[in-house]
Amino acid sequence: MQAELGETIIEAETIQRRVRELGEAITRDYQGREVVLVGVLKGAAMFLVDLARAIELPVTMDFMAVSSYGKSTETSGIVRILKDLEESIEGRDVLVVEDIVDSGLTLRYILDYLLARGPASVRVCALLDKQVPRRATVPIDYTGFVIPNRFVVGYGLDYAELYRNLPYVAELQVSHENGGGPEPL
Ligand code: 5GP
Numbered sequence: 001m002q003a004e005l006g007e008t009i010i011e012a013e014t015i016q017r018r019v020r021e022l023g024e025a026i027t028r029d030y031q032g033r034e035v036v037l038v039g040v041l042k043g044a045a046m047f048l049v050d051l052a053r054a055i056e057l058p059v060t061m062d063f064m065a066v067s068s069y070g071k072s073t074e075t076s077g078i079v080r081i082l083k084d085l086e087e088s089i090e091g092r093d094v095l096v097v098e099d100i101v102d103s104g105l106t107l108r109y110i111l112d113y114l115l116a117r118g119p120a121s122v123r124v125c126a127l128l129d130k131q132v133p134r135r136a137t138v139p140i141d142y143t144g145f146v147i148p149n150r151f152v153v154g155y156g157l158d159y160a161e162l163y164r165n166l167p168y169v170a171e172l173q174v175s176h177e178n179g180g181g182p183e184p185l
Pocket of ligand 1: 151
């Protein structure tokens with residue numbers, strides 16, 4: 001398979017402007033409180049550190065890493081936790097920072113996991129909300145951009161671990177070397 005960058009979906013300056021706006025909204029909404037930003041590795045890393053700098057409140061940061069078991073478990077929404085939180089979130093205001101919400105299954109699992117740990121509140125800030133039918137109900141309190149159903153990379157999002165360092169978000173076009181036919185077994 002060959003992959004090449006396609007159309008830019010969101011320019012770098014547009015992302016930075018929106019991150020500042022989200023930071024201002026979060027600062028207003030959480031006035032007088034301390035926020036625990038929980039990032040989901042690795043995709044949300046870029047977004048989380050930029051967002052943290054746009055929030056004018058006491059902020060702490062923690063990270064989780066998850067992986068899904070593959071196609072069969074995608075259906076059930078069961079994901080495996082590869083890295084757990086380091087700090088307790090009991091009684092604290094948690095803001096989950098996600099790169100992209102697609103089916104919603106990953107985020108739903110993470111939300112249930114966090115809610116079971118007795119936080120004062122849990123909200124979600126997602127950079128990208130993909131316009132696809134959701135397979136799990138997930139409330140997104142702060143949304144960066146709604147995007148069409150395309151595979152995108154950049155600003156944290158990868159394809160085979162590459163492209164995360166792009167400051168913009170672009171579509172990735174994956175073509176099959178055999179001319180688009182079925183992959184050989
Ligand atoms: P969901 O569980 O909502 O279907 O999937 C969420 C995860 O799938 C994201 O955190 C991300 O890792 C991955 N994902 C979904 N759509 C895209 C996409 O367009 N590009 C990339 N690079 N990852 C995606």
